[in-house]
Amino acid sequence: MPPAAARRDATSASDDGWLRVHPASPFVRGWFALAAIAFFFGRDIFERALQGQPVFEEGLARRAPWLLGGGAAVLAVAVLGFVLTWYFTKYQVSGGYVRVTSGLLFRQHRQARLDRVQAIDIVQPLLARIFGLAELKFEVADAGESAMRLAYLKIGDARQLRATILARASGAAAVAAPEAGAASQGGQPARPATEAPEFAVLSVPPSRLLGSLLLSEQSFFVVAGGAASVVLSAVTDNRAFYFYLVPAVLGLAAGYWNYFNRGYNFTAAVSPDGIRLRYGLLDTQAQTLPPGRIQAVKVAQSPLWRPFGWYRMQVNVAGYGHSGNAVEGNTRTILLPVGRLPDVLAMLSLVLPDPGTDQPAAVFAAGLNGRDSGAGFVTTPQRAWLLAPFAWRRNGFAATETALLLRSGRWWRELVVVPHQRTQSLALQQGPVARLFRVADLVLHTTAGPVAPRLTQAGLDEVRQLFNDQSARARLARKRQTTEQWLSQVAPAIEPANAGTPPQQEGQQHG
């Protein structure tokens, strides 16, 4: 298999069909640089005005030409740079590929196969939002390349392009509208792909988000740290060190704000294109995860959240793990920032439309909250309770026909779900202590991300059996999986609108 669908090389592609991003985008992206220049040259005048001095001092007449000339030159260079960058950045969607070229001196040409698109995001930073612009970002499964970005497009164009890419990626556009496909070889599709209808699944009320924030582990340490500070200052009779807490408080506030800003107004919806996640207070983001692109899911609950029955869900998606920005990577992998059990089950039903069991609710509930061998779970044998004195009754696995469920944690409860067809490779591991108790660990390898599926301290015979069974199940699932099932299982209501969708080509489930 060609590992790199995107590659760089010098290109001399003809200009027809190539599109440019919105002309305002360099200024939206470079507003900070422009603001810095304005600040630098404006500060002097502003300070004078504030101090009540004449804005133009007597020596200025001599320096004015230089100042103005210098300022104009810096501004011109900056603007020219922006404009050139904009001019030489072009993109094209045709023939099953998205191509982006950029660069003046060092030409860069990247292309990505549409059927390997793993996820598409529309990101709107605050300033872009004011101007009605959006950045389109898509992840392509290949070795180590980061996302391809188009910044900025008009929000309508961005949605249009997303619909086009998803329609092509699913194979719907090429067959359902052959004439449009043929005409679109030049770049813009002749008949624009309509956005797939979507159905809201759940939303997270701001009050719950705030509550989850206040009950996070971070808050626990804040309270503990605050109490310790007060006690310390009372004991040592020293008030000065409150001063040193200021940076810490600022940092914490920034952390809380970031979390709140990102998680605000979180909604999830389902459409034939996949799962849509929207969130953000000032900067908004809309993620689309096409069907079958989620490699693994983790549902976690901390002890503080248990009284409220809240859970958090995170996912592994190929490409998200390579995100250069850690904060950004973290937020994008959140499938549900905080939700109750019905929300979790709803999201799981989207991720895993065919749970492969008769009583999915019972099995998942047992995975989330249960212990011992209810609902088909196999736990750590009693002989090994010393290795996990609290968690041994919870550490366990259950296999349905479509996914492997791994649960762990007595206090910090965790359930990891890995669809069989997403398993990359698996390994049995055993250390000397585990050997004494005849237990072993099973590790499932998935793409990079926050979820690291690991079954700890399972009985040797059971885990050996699982190792063999899981290989066989993964093999079968790889052969059997179709995207069609996803549609029919999740949202039957969409079927009539989408009846024309032909069976997916074999290659389209790949990647």
Add this chain to the structure above:
Amino acid sequence: MHTEAIDPPGINWQRVSPRYVTVRLAEWALGNLVAVLVLSAPLVFVLLGWWSWPPLWLAVTVPAAMLAVALWRLVLIPRQVRAIGYAERDEDLLVRGGIFFQRTMAVPYGRMQYVDIAVGPVERALGLCTLKLHTASPGTNARVPGLPATEGARLREELTARGEARLAGL
């Protein structure tokens, strides 16, 4: 201690070349002997009277402990090499290794992104090579060291062919 404990039963393991012990010995010498020599330096200085700290017992204990650990590792090398094995099954390649910390990994042919062969200087002198398998997961750290060069080339071709026949997406 039964070292085959975690392997699935009934597998015919291919063992790596015994010459790989030499490679491991070279690596061992490079790592551990240098460490022991460096840690012995204070002892020499103390004995020569150049340094007054650390005390003699400490200066002796540290390199001695390091030497003991190094010798223990040395003794283990042949057993560790014997513990490395691989088996080509119909649908996946099994790779095992380790004595105290055992690991058995199954890499499905359909999941292999690419296979590469690395040869270090000592390995080249002995006509050996190391085979590495890569999937879409960074966790797949499957390497089969100490293969004879011909066997390595054969395995690479075989795995590539099987991978192409069974290739699945992510």
